[in-house]
Amino acid sequence: MLSLAGVNTHIGQYHILQGVDFEVPRGSLTMLLGRNGAGKTTCLRTIMGMWRASAGRVLCGASEIQDMKTPEIARLGIAYVPENMGIFAGLTVRENMLLAARGGAPDEKRLAWIFGLFPALEKFWQTAAGNLSGGQKQMLAIARAIVEPRKLLLVDEPTKGLAPAIIGNMIEAFRELKRTDTTILVVEQNFHFAQSLGDAVAVMDSGRIVHRGRMDALAADSALQAKLLGLSLEAHP
């Protein structure tokens, strides 16, 4: 569905991505892990055309997208939930959703399904999104990305700043999403979350992919986790 081959990205004079290669198979949920500053966010932004790749190729389905503009990339059916969520604070929850639905008013059935995933959104439908709690904003950001069926979802750290109980809800929501035929790429720091949802995994370090494989294999190999991510076993039941 999505594949990156030899992708390099410069930001100003800095060489951030230094040859990124990985694939996100159709219908799977792939986790992109890595330490802070590894280049995960830069990788997603490069896929979206928000940074321009200086070398390499990004393929989405049959289209080569590394030279396309952000709106055109989005129109291929790619939805992006940025690390800071990108909520429009001055718009209501409803208006945020309306804007995300490019095809016109959101479909009633789909809205009901989304409200099932994130009941808070129905409750705060007419509230300014800036007044939502952090967790509710994250829910809105994800809801916005799925207001219409999309081929590929790119989600940057959906558990950032969430309380453990809410992380449980978020895992449930992604499980439900996986039942649709959406392909998903999630950047994560929370290993529990990653392990609960990931089919495949890619690990980044210093602008390169240093590991690719199945999520369950990485989850079972604590030595490899420690080596790649600096995780200690105790911290992750």
Next chain:
Amino acid sequence: MKRNGLPLALLAVLVLGALPLVASLPIWITLTVAGLAMGMMIFMMASGLTLVFGLMDVMNFAHGVFISVGAYAAASVLLALKGQAQAPGLAANLLAIGPAVLAAMALAAALGWFFERVIIRPVYGDHLRQILVTMGGLIVVEQLIIVIWGPDLIPLPRPAALTGSFIFGDAAIERYRVLAVAVGLALFGAMWLLLNRTRIGLLVRAGVENAEMVEALGYRIRRLFVGVFVAGSALAGLGGAMWAMYQESVNVQMGMQVLVMIFIVVIIGGLGSVSGCFVGALLVGLMANYTGFLAPKLALGSNILLMVLVLLWRPRGLYPVAK
């Protein structure tokens, strides 16, 4: 909601507070209407600038020259159609005023389109160069105005139907000021509906907050930029035409003279906020008229003082836009 009401309360405080100072009800009425009229015209000229700044993060110093160009275009048409403009009867006058206003808006819009494409597009994201190139563009257009219309002030008699006053008791209210208030209110209402009740408005409001995210949702924001820039320029042209008829003359510097007030309004209102721009423009218009009567020497200083006070109270303006 409460927060949103406070700037309106400030407006009320200013208007009511001026009454005991002015100490004469008829004069106070005249000053208040004059202040509102001036505020409405400033709003016409400033609303486009605030949206351009909010949406594209562009500091356009050439906005003032769009106002001048609108004023000159309107003046040319009104002088050419002198017969209709000076004939008794509103209907005849409208045959001159309508084309004059249209010409002002069209010329300013065309100039805005040209500026966006040629001068501003290469410097998106670079404030310093924006200031330099828009200043440069401004000087060029000012010189072109001198080449076309000459360097001297051109007197512009106001169309017959717009002269004279309504008399209420001892208070005289110029007709033209009432018209300016009506046009300003209509424009604000139309902009409010456009921004809050249409999809384009939704895009503009979202774009003012976070243009990059609007693009990530799949919208080609570049087109929106051009549209808003051209519309904002047309409004500057409209404001220029109204201002010219108000002053009953046009001169080359008129746009730059009001630009100072416009910047104050845009900053007071909160960059990118149309409602803030509206309230800010009324505050500035009223303040200028009250102090012009009470302490003429302080007239310009009073608006700078107003800006300082507002920013001390709300550092990001009356209606800050979430960024």
